Amino acid sequence: MNTRNRFYSLLKYTAFAAVLAFCGMQPASAARTQSSIIIDAHSGKVLASNNADELRYPASLTKLMTLYITFGELESGRLKMTDKLTVSRNAANRSPSKLGLKPGSKITVRDAVMALIVKSANDCASVLAEGIGYSEENFAQTMTKVARELGMKNTTFKNASGLPNRLQKTTARDMAILGAAMYHHYPQYYKLFATKSFTWQGRTMYTHNHLLKTFKGADGMKTGFTNAAGYNIITSAERDGNRVIAVTMGHNTLKQRDRKVASLMSSGLHKLALADNIEKPVLYAKTTAAAEDSASVAASASAEGNDARWGVQVGAFSNYAKARNYAMQIRKGLKAQYLQKAQIDIEAAAKGAAVIYRSKLVGLKKNQADKTCNDLKRKNKSCIVVASNPIHQLAMAEHQ
Known part of the structure; x- marks a missing residue:
């Protein structure tokens, strides 16, 4: 079994024509509803939500899963940041936002990752997908498998970038699950989401996540937009030891989206700050296991109950x-x-x-x-x- 097949087993984790951008998609509308959720990143508690399980087009929030799988490959050693990936015609032909990569050229994994985070480059999403999964179609199937394994029950991915496809759907809750997984599973890579600019071949590009500049404590993650999806964002912020992850989707303007997510994070952090003065129940055990490869663990959990938690x-x-x-x-x-x-x-x-x-x-x-x-x-x-x-x-x- 080759390394990529082993990757699929390990994680349990065709390019589509541009006409799909218009076929079967919901048009932008002033009457469009929004979805939102904000969680305590440390406990998983939902602090507030609205239409959190309503199906949505993810747009470029999709790239968060592309990055999650890429970080898994880096963590396993099957991929290195210095590896050079070849750009296919499929990747080069992706519509903007993109770097403008040429067929047959090469780009390092590091540059592709940073271009996804900062520029939201669709061509780089396809390059990573093909480099890991051999084809973007295979990679998208893996993305959906990983989503199910994380508990994202209502998410289906059809490409690595979030370019329009009527079958590519998610929910605000599922995106919050992915954001929490990114933060908890790959802390060494999560810090990359705080990057505000990226220079490639003499061009400097700046993040689409304006909250990094305007909201105290914000340090990632991803924005997204298509006509059908509206303006989406998942972002996280930490203040005084409290961390929240917020998602809001389906907004008609960028300013509306940013105002909403800033309001969510402000109210969520305020709730957590007030709760700091009250003794908190233990939601999950903290352990002091050694860092070496050992099955020895020591911890205790004081929560009670007989539900599936x-x-x-x-x-x-x-x-x-x-x-x-x-x-x-x-x-x-x-x-x-x-x-x-x-x-x-x-x-x-x-x-x-x-x-x-x-x-x-x-x-x-x-x-x-x-x-x-x-x-x-x-x-x-x-x-x-x-x-x-x-x-x-x-x-x-x-x-x-």
């Missing part, structure tokens, strides 16, 4: 891919039927200058989590019962 932490690793592989092995090795529906969750956490990845099976009831951990201990494997992390909490919120 529990999980079992089975190890802590220095590499995301190793953490994920181990969780998959554990799930496969245990025969309980309820475990086959359990989600794999990898939580990144800082330990000094290093990052560790906590490997978990989540989406269990408390009694199921207890039984799973007892079964593992009988097999001389370390584990601990924990409450689900913010990403899983957010994915479950749709069904509460």
Whole structure:
């Protein structure tokens, strides 16, 4: 099995004609409704929402998933920032926004990534998709698989850029899940979203995310626009140790969008600041696992209940891919039927200058989590019962 096929197995994670920009798409309209959601990035708690599960065209918010998968390839070592990718005719022919890459030319992974983040370059999205998935169609299928695995139940991707396709849909809640996954799973790459400008071949390009300049504490993530989608944004901000992730979609103007997301973040951060004066319940366990590749963990969780908000932490690793592989092995090795529906969750956490990845099976009831951990201990494997992390909490919120 080649490395790309192994990538698909690991993550469980045709170019379309330009006429799709007009076929079957919703026209821009003053009557268009908006969707929004804001969450506490640390707990996954929804602070406010409106039409959060209404299907939307993602536009360039799609590129967040392209980057998420790219960062997974970088983390695994299958891709390096210095690698040079060849530009296909398909990629070069992508409509703006783009760098204007020529067929047969090459671009480094680093430049393609930065062009996606800052310029929202559609040609670079296709270059990365083809470099990782061999074709953009294959890559889009992987994007949808990854979305399902993260708990993005209402999202379907059809290309790597967000260029119009009537079948490419998402929701504000699903985008918040992706934003939380980006922040928690790849903290070493998340900081790139704070980049305000990018210079390539003598041209300096500036970010479309104006909140980086106008909102105190804002440090990413992505904007998007098409006629059918309207103006979309997902962004995050941190103040005084509190972090929020906000999504708003379907706005008629850029200013309207930016005002709305700034209002969401201001109110969300204010709520969290007020709550700091009140003792908070434990929503998920903090651990002090060693950074080396070890299945030894130590932690406690004080939340109570028997709903499917529990999980079992089975190890802590220095590499995301190793953490994920181990969780998959554990799930496969245990025969309980309820475990086959359990989600794999990898939580990144800082330990000094290093990052560790906590490997978990989540989406269990408390009694199921207890039984799973007892079964593992009988097999001389370390584990601990924990409450689900913010990403899983957010994915479950749709069904509460």
